[in-house]
Amino acid sequence: MAEAAAAPIGLSWAPKVPSPPAAGSSKGAAPASSIDAQGSLWKPRNELVGGLFVPPRDPRKVNKMARKSVKDTTGKGWFDMPAPTITPELKKDLEILQLRHVLDPKRHFKRSGKSKALPKYFQVGTVIAPASEFYSGRLTKSDQKTNLVDEILSDPKLKNYRMRKVREIQETRTPGGNQKWKNKGRQTFKRAKDRRK
Numbered sequence: 001m002a003e004a005a006a007a008p009i010g011l012s013w014a015p016k017v018p019s020p021p022a023a024g025s026s027k028g029a030a031p032a033s034s035i036d037a038q039g040s041l042w043k044p045r046n047e048l049v050g051g052l053f054v055p056p057r058d059p060r061k062v063n064k065m066a067r068k069s070v071k072d073t074t075g076k077g078w079f080d081m082p083a084p085t086i087t088p089e090l091k092k093d094l095e096i097l098q099l100r101h102v103l104d105p106k107r108h109f110k111r112s113g114k115s116k117a118l119p120k121y122f123q124v125g126t127v128i129a130p131a132s133e134f135y136s137g138r139l140t141k142s143d144q145k146t147n148l149v150d151e152i153l154s155d156p157k158l159k160n161y162r163m164r165k166v167r168e169i170q171e172t173r174t175p176g177g178n179q180k181w182k183n184k185g186r187q188t189f190k191r192a193k194d195r196r197k
Contacts, residue, residue: 074121083121093148094118103158 073080084090098116101109129138145151152158 078121081121081123084123086118089147089149090124091118093124094122096148096152103152105161 071080072083074083086094095118096103098112098118100107101111143151143154145154
């Protein structure tokens with residue numbers, strides 16, 4: 001008994017396995033008196049509390065373990081909204097939402113802030129149109145996509161707007177336009193002078 005009390009608590013774990021029945025005994029369980037005398041059917045060398053490892057009593061370590069076990073949520077003020085795992089599709093959708101002020105020239109959105117970091121807590125839902133908007137506010141089956149990025153890329157109006165904007169940017173940034181590649185003979189100096197103006 002003194003040996004069991006002096007044994008330190010270790011990191012190993014041993015299952016409580018019943019001992020095999022004796023060869024001479026009959027079928028059936030061991031007598032109740034032998035089970036009560038042993039206390040349990042099998043005990044490891046160093047006794048663990050309930051057969052499991054007991055965490056340390058150091059308050060710093062206990063607090064650290066408690067912080068790890070708490071779920072990552074926004075708190076009671078936001079109904080304990082959990083932080084979702086960010087997949088590549090969700091990351092693309094969040095980046096599109098941050099750049100939504102660029103997508104449409106006729107819609108103006110307030111910027112979310114100077115921070116370019118993605119939000120930690122958010123929820124994604126599906127908009128279900130009511131029956132009253134069956135013809136006016138509903139997307140057809142061909143327009144419905146799995147995520148926001150696919151929906152924006154497939155919209156023909158936004159596609160034309162993007163192509164026009166890309167053309168405008170390319171025209172402003174190309175040096176001298178296409179005339180630079182067509183310079184021949186004496187007009188080279190004259191065209192270079194026009195480009196500098």
